[in-house]
Amino acid sequence: MRKITYRDALREALIEEMHRDASVFLLGEDIGKYWGGAFKVTDGLAQEFGEERVRDTPISESAIVGTAVGAAITGMRPVAEIMFGDLTALAMDQIANQAAKIRYMFGAQAKCPMVVRTPFGAGVNIASHHSQSLEAWFMHVPGLYVAVPSTPFDAKGLLKTAIRGDNPVLLCEHKLLYPLEGEVPQDDYTVPFGVADVKREGSDVTVVAVLFMVHKALNAAKELEKDGAISVEVVDPRTLTPLDRRGIIKSVKKTGRIVIVTEDCRTAGVSAEIAAVVAEEALDYLDAPVKRVAEPDTPIPFSPPLEKYVIPDEKSIIKAVKEVV
Amino acid sequence: MTTDLPKEKLVEMYQKMLQIRGFEEKLFELYSQNLVPGTIHLYAGEEAVAVGVCSSLRKEDYITSTHRGHGHCIAKGADLKRTMAEILGKKTGYCKGKGGSMHIADFSIGMLGATAVVGAGLPIAVGAGLSVKLRKTDQIVACFFGEGASNQGTFHESLNMASIWKLPVVFVCENNLYAMGTRQSIAMNIENIADRAVAYGIPGVSVDGNDVLAVYETACKASERARGGEGPTLIECKTYRHRGHSRVDPARYRPKDEVAEWLSKDPIKRFRDKLLRFGVVEGEIQAVEKEVSLQIEEAVRFAMESPYPQPEEALEDVYA
Numbered sequence: 001m002r003k004i005t006y007r008d009a010l011r012e013a014l015i016e017e018m019h020r021d022a023s024v025f026l027l028g029e030d031i032g033k034y035w036g037g038a039f040k041v042t043d044g045l046a047q048e049f050g051e052e053r054v055r056d057t058p059i060s061e062s063a064i065v066g067t068a069v070g071a072a073i074t075g076m077r078p079v080a081e082i083m084f085g086d087l088t089a090l091a092m093d094q095i096a097n098q099a100a101k102i103r104y105m106f107g108a109q110a111k112c113p114m115v116v117r118t119p120f121g122a123g124v125n126i127a128s129h130h131s132q133s134l135e136a137w138f139m140h141v142p143g144l145y146v147a148v149p150s151t152p153f154d155a156k157g158l159l160k161t162a163i164r165g166d167n168p169v170l171l172c173e174h175k176l177l178y179p180l181e182g183e184v185p186q187d188d189y190t191v192p193f194g195v196a197d198v199k200r201e202g203s204d205v206t207v208v209a210v211l212f213m214v215h216k217a218l219n220a221a222k223e224l225e226k227d228g229a230i231s232v233e234v235v236d237p238r239t240l241t242p243l244d245r246r247g248i249i250k251s252v253k254k255t256g257r258i259v260i261v262t263e264d265c266r267t268a269g270v271s272a273e274i275a276a277v278v279a280e281e282a283l284d285y286l287d288a289p290v291k292r293v294a295e296p297d298t299p300i301p302f303s304p305p306l307e308k309y310v311i312p313d314e315k316s317i318i319k320a321v322k323e324v325v
Numbered sequence: 326m327t328t329d330l331p332k333e334k335l336v337e338m339y340q341k342m343l344q345i346r347g348f349e350e351k352l353f354e355l356y357s358q359n360l361v362p363g364t365i366h367l368y369a370g371e372e373a374v375a376v377g378v379c380s381s382l383r384k385e386d387y388i389t390s391t392h393r394g395h396g397h398c399i400a401k402g403a404d405l406k407r408t409m410a411e412i413l414g415k416k417t418g419y420c421k422g423k424g425g426s427m428h429i430a431d432f433s434i435g436m437l438g439a440t441a442v443v444g445a446g447l448p449i450a451v452g453a454g455l456s457v458k459l460r461k462t463d464q465i466v467a468c469f470f471g472e473g474a475s476n477q478g479t480f481h482e483s484l485n486m487a488s489i490w491k492l493p494v495v496f497v498c499e500n501n502l503y504a505m506g507t508r509q510s511i512a513m514n515i516e517n518i519a520d521r522a523v524a525y526g527i528p529g530v531s532v533d534g535n536d537v538l539a540v541y542e543t544a545c546k547a548s549e550r551a552r553g554g555e556g557p558t559l560i561e562c563k564t565y566r567h568r569g570h571s572r573v574d575p576a577r578y579r580p581k582d583e584v585a586e587w588l589s590k591d592p593i594k595r596f597r598d599k600l601l602r603f604g605v606v607e608g609e610i611q612a613v614e615k616e617v618s619l620q621i622e623e624a625v626r627f628a629m630e631s632p633y634p635q636p637e638e639a640l641e642d643v644y645a
Contacts, residue, residue, distance in 0.1 A: 066448020
């Protein structure tokens with residue numbers, strides 16, 4: 001199968017959906033012909049679809065998302081880009097109080113089919129305002145879906161599902177994933193929400209990981225197989241809302257052990273929710289306590305050694321796995 | 326003062342204003358008897374704004390609304406019974422009891438809903454305007470908000486965005502002088518919100534918000550401009566709420582002579598006098614008044630007799 005990058009997979013999804021459905025349009029800061037998106041996901045799209053449908057906006061995050069909401073409830077399918085995940089804070093009211101609640105509080109009169117795409121994640125030394133992983137904030141907002149693609153295949157398939165669906169979706173990308181290559185079929189396909197993917201089969205321990213941590217977990221799994229003969233199963237939830245509780249439990253029942261690896265802060269983070277699910281529904285199957293590998297509740301620091309210290313890596317995953325096996 | 330408007334249109338506007346006043350006064354009464362859950366923000370006193378603006382709109386045009394939104398709904402043509410039922414938390418309400426007083430919507434008449442976050446409706450109105458432009462229909466959007474909302478960042482972001490894209494949005498600021506208990510002069514250094522339009526390169530007009538015909542004429546010009554693809558207008562309607570911010574608020578922060586002065590400028594009383602001068606006969610006016618009071622009674626009866634939703638319906642409609 002052909003291989004393309006995560007960035008190109010996202011772009012392909014946008015192009016194909018814009019051809020398929022005239023109500024799909026894009027808006028965001030510098031996504032148009034002069035820049036093509038800060039991470040080049042929308043590069044060339046303004047030239048292909050015109051500036052009406054690939055719309056550069058002022059630096060107004062709240063109005064970008066609010067505009068998407070207003071367009072979505074009146075028949076359009078907007079895809080908004082927020083340049084960095086950290087900046088969703090500026091649009092939080094429109095995401096959490098408007099987009100997510102508009103259907104419910106108006107008694108299902110409205111649907112709000114919109115996507116907010118945004119990159120999270122550290123690793124490129126751009127410090128506290130451009131590096132956070134804030135997925136957990138959005139898991140706390142009923143009415144919103146949260147997708148976390150870790151591969152080009154998932155990125156394209158999840159984005160297509162997000163665009164075609166009738167609910168607001170936050171598509172969390174990761175800035176280190178954009179250049180990553182992976183197999184993506186030529187034919188049209190979608191990836192369903194709420195279905196975890198076993199990225200690697202194993203029998204001794206389940207490692208649940210999201211976004212870039214999936215790849216670190218896969219590297220760690222290879223190492224562990226080599227030196228310690230520990231067989232690691234890597235499970236990628238792919239969407240945090242809805243969360244495939246059954247998929248996670250199924251793996252835990254098989255291995256009897258779980259390590260949860262996320263890049264966000266430990267306290268009340270993604271890993272906390274997954275740990276709670278396992279504690280509630282699979283405690284009897286556990287042979288060891290739940291283990292979490294996460295960011296240690298600090299802002300993301302700038303200096304390379306400082307940043308490296310707070311972001312989970314293969315070493316910390318290997319250590320955690322060895323502690324539970 | 327003369328008007329070119331046909332008599333039927335004038336009487337219809339008067340009827341809408343009366344419906345709002347009657348609805349709000351009845352609601353206040355029900356509230357005092359502990360029959361309304363939560364809180365209510367009454368529109369009484371500001372009727373000329375909603376009716377003046379909505380009378381310039383077509384059915385397919387959109388409006389966005391605020392926590393003080395009952396008047397906007399009724400002016401756009403919402404059903405009194407379902408509006409009342411929603412406020413009482415009944416299953417037959419517009420939102421099946423999920424929204425209440427601060428979140429009424431009727432998408433079938435372009436009423437895109439009330440948001441209770443001050444200033445949050447402005448970007449949504451911009452989005453509806455963009456949607457109209459992309460779908461190439463000739464609808465327009467009227468966006469209601471208070472003077473307090475004009476201090477929010479969303480006001481700036483939205484007016485700027487609507488102006489650069491020449492969107493068909495009419496921004497209607499209801500300046501009732503107080504944001505909750507905060508007098509306008511404490512929160513901003515200008516007297517006319519309309520002056521803020523200069524910053525966006527769009528027309529800004531201040532109008533007597535207790536004169537329904539003045540509001541109507543101004544709104545017609547703005548609507549025409551919006552429909553013609555020339556972009557948004559900021560209209561500031563100077564008005565006054567007859568009661569406090571919400572039910573529990575006796576509004577002691579408002580000087581007595583100020584209240585008296587504004588009560589003397591009651592938009593309904595003024596319009597009634599004008600109707601007589603325009604040749605609408607007293608009997609006709611009284612007939613409308615009687616009809617409206619029956620409509621209100623009917624709305625209350627419908628709402629009171631309607632069932633509450635089943636508790637477990639709380640779990641429905643989170644996702645489509």
